[in-house]
Amino acid sequence: MRFGVVLLPVTMATLLLRRQLGFSLHILRSSLSGCRHVSKAAPQAQMDWDYDGPSMKTPVPGPRSQGLLKQLGEIQNVDAINFFCNYEESRGNYLVDVDGNRMLDVYTQISSIPIGYNHPALHKLMADPNNLSTFVNRPALGILPPGSFPDKVTESLLSVAPSGMSRVQTMACGSCSNENAYKAMFIWYRNKERGGSNPSATEEDLSSCMINQSPGCPDLSILSFMGGFHGRTLGCLATTHSKAIHKLDIPSLDWPIAPFPRLQYPLEEYTRENAAEEARCLEEVEDLIVRWRQKGRPVAGIVVEPIQAEGGDNHASPDFFKNLRNIARKHGCAFHVDEVQTGGGCTGKFWAHEYWGLDDPADIVSFSKKMLTGGYYHKDELQADKGYRIFNTWMGDPSKNLFLIEVLNVIRRENLLEEVRRSGKALLQGLYALQEQYPSLLSSARGQGTFCAVDICDDATRTKILLKARDKGVLLGGCGDRSIRFRPALIFKEYHVALFLNIFNDVLAQLK
């Protein structure tokens, strides 16, 4: 009997009850241990263009990948490369490598593939000759946009704009999105300081900024959180605090860094302890805002992820974020929600911060990855007062908007947010069961939608698990010190969850 097939009908409440009763799911058995050549029929086949299971032909990286690694190693640092892919043959939830290995992809290019590989809807788009010019002629969007641009932005980005936001600025990638969001907050903050409806810079502002000096380049700051990740360009990097390898040797800015709550999971079992931890962090946030103002580096904006992803899938409660938003308003700081990894539907809502129920919307919401284009939404007052202040040559890429329109059509047509909630529930239930089965290996299973994670006992074991899972045809990614993050595409169905949990169970059984 398949693990998934039994587990899926079990509700979260029943499962929690079982956990409390010390009930252990003895049906978790390894049926595939030691077998490299995994090929299983999925219990259902809802998508006729998807493969029906992993299929491993060689160790990974296989001989072709190894040859290519050597070739590319002459050109670039290849330390971070897993293997080389055959994107032509990849389909749906399955990534195929150049050695013919087919893997269930639960990492999706660092969470950046919304509806799987080679989705027919995207190929259809490419087959339409009306679209070709958009690919061939990349414009300088900020000065000479295509006539279709306002409609395409409305049809794509604005159709999923977070509540309270009707303005959006596209950018090429996540880092550029956050860099420019920070700039928008600095400009907004300084104009507010200047006062008036048409604030103008002084001669001293204009001359001092040319040589990087205040008041033209003011000593303003962005408050970020320990464990946060917002990109790797110098401005973003000053707010990124997830891993030393990202920051080592790069000059930075003296900006305040608040503790992010370190909660205990499952959240509903530790509400009192977690609330105290969140209160402690919020107090520190206010304290930092006051101290940085006193030292002449006022906080122009606060940036935060709804779930700290790269930093280890650290959650906080809606109350935490609501209070944070209030603190930002109270102290005159902009409130920037970075949805680069959480946005686009993977949490079961289109934007993770929709779970908070904010009365007053965020000031800025940035995105990239699964949105295929970078950019940020913002409130009206966060729009720069003049042209060329938020600007670069490309400012995004209209061909990515075309893809996004199709992705959104698929999400709506196939009810994918609901599917994500359903698959996510099954995934989390399965992780709960597994951490009960393997308490020495797994802990702190947590998640929203399919945006789930689990902690591993230590980093070395995590590495073993990731490699063994890959050998069995499941592609996973780590985050934080010792977590595994699950980042499937939005088309990851319950039967993919079952398939994954079966293989994951086999991996854990081998390590027990």
Add this chain to the structure above:
Amino acid sequence: MRFGVVLLPVTMATLLLRRQLGFSLHILRSSLSGCRHVSKAAPQAQMDWDYDGPSMKTPVPGPRSQGLLKQLGEIQNVDAINFFCNYEESRGNYLVDVDGNRMLDVYTQISSIPIGYNHPALHKLMADPNNLSTFVNRPALGILPPGSFPDKVTESLLSVAPSGMSRVQTMACGSCSNENAYKAMFIWYRNKERGGSNPSATEEDLSSCMINQSPGCPDLSILSFMGGFHGRTLGCLATTHSKAIHKLDIPSLDWPIAPFPRLQYPLEEYTRENAAEEARCLEEVEDLIVRWRQKGRPVAGIVVEPIQAEGGDNHASPDFFKNLRNIARKHGCAFHVDEVQTGGGCTGKFWAHEYWGLDDPADIVSFSKKMLTGGYYHKDELQADKGYRIFNTWMGDPSKNLFLIEVLNVIRRENLLEEVRRSGKALLQGLYALQEQYPSLLSSARGQGTFCAVDICDDATRTKILLKARDKGVLLGGCGDRSIRFRPALIFKEYHVALFLNIFNDVLAQLK
């Protein structure tokens, strides 16, 4: 008789002689003044897919553009938008707007269109079904590149690598290219300080970098030049000093800024004065390096454009750059040549810095725009020592490499570098003649290849000229305080030069 037809056979030497003799080209006559509806047959039609001249149907922006401006204005700041384009109908050197106006494009989307609009070679690429997957499945290149990636990089970027460089890192845009080039220089510099073949960071490095503090985030700097432009993200912006609007209100870093030579043109008439000016600047560079080391912010790298573009098309001599390279080496700083705007053939060589004849190559050469993908070449020792140090989700976009391969094929097949040198010579000769004809309007014509510029008497007149030229069907861009920069595509032929000069002459005649 057409201006261009007479002028083109005139050699530069003859022209200079004429200038010295006070000879003025009386053939420069306005034949089109006051006429909005310009349509002229080009004297030659070498490219059958190009249009044969501008054709203006409405004022610009026309009614459709104005409607779209209003529509987009509800979504974004539109102050910088000129008009909306019909990219489907644009061809070769001609940009067509949504009101049916067809303009000779001498600005090419801020110098980012290499071989004109809708080049047949690029459409052919899109028609090949083998290429579609590359557009549909954007990978996380740093961990899961396509199997074709090493070959495609070799065929595209490495086939035009600057001398001394066999390594290249792709990035999504110009700013990301420079940000990561700076990071590579900082990492290289710190590893050099640590010494040894496998330098390792201390515990203090690793812990302090997480909170933006030294020694982990060291107080290193990049030396840049007044008037330089290297992008608008916070790291790049600390080295950008061209216009206040770029920098106002954005916090910056205390990095040294050297004066860039303010030369007199034509360069060959002021060799002694210009050499003195360059010596003064170089002395200041060395002085700044010493002073910043003394104040605890050593210069890890020097970044410079071969021609300061955004800052006003400011040139310097090969000797200046050779000496600058030597100063960098002497003081242990990396030498970074930013070819984002100058690269890709527009100066008549593929890389503008090839004109310098460096004995020791640059350490880093960054690119974007006409290369269609961002990135940077670098010497072996500038490669980061570990994976994930130079990294982000996308690290470029393989679909742009496909386009670049075709662009390079066209450049080779059609001998476009030679064409650029020929057209550039005609353009510069024409500008010399015009500045002699209109000394109260124009001065300091200068250029390399078609990468030319001329100074206008003042900013207000420049605006008038730009708008009048646009009304007559020629699209131009400004740079610096009062210059016009010419940035045609590589397919801008001598007959396009003639066409442009005729119209430009008409514009000037109206202002005289």
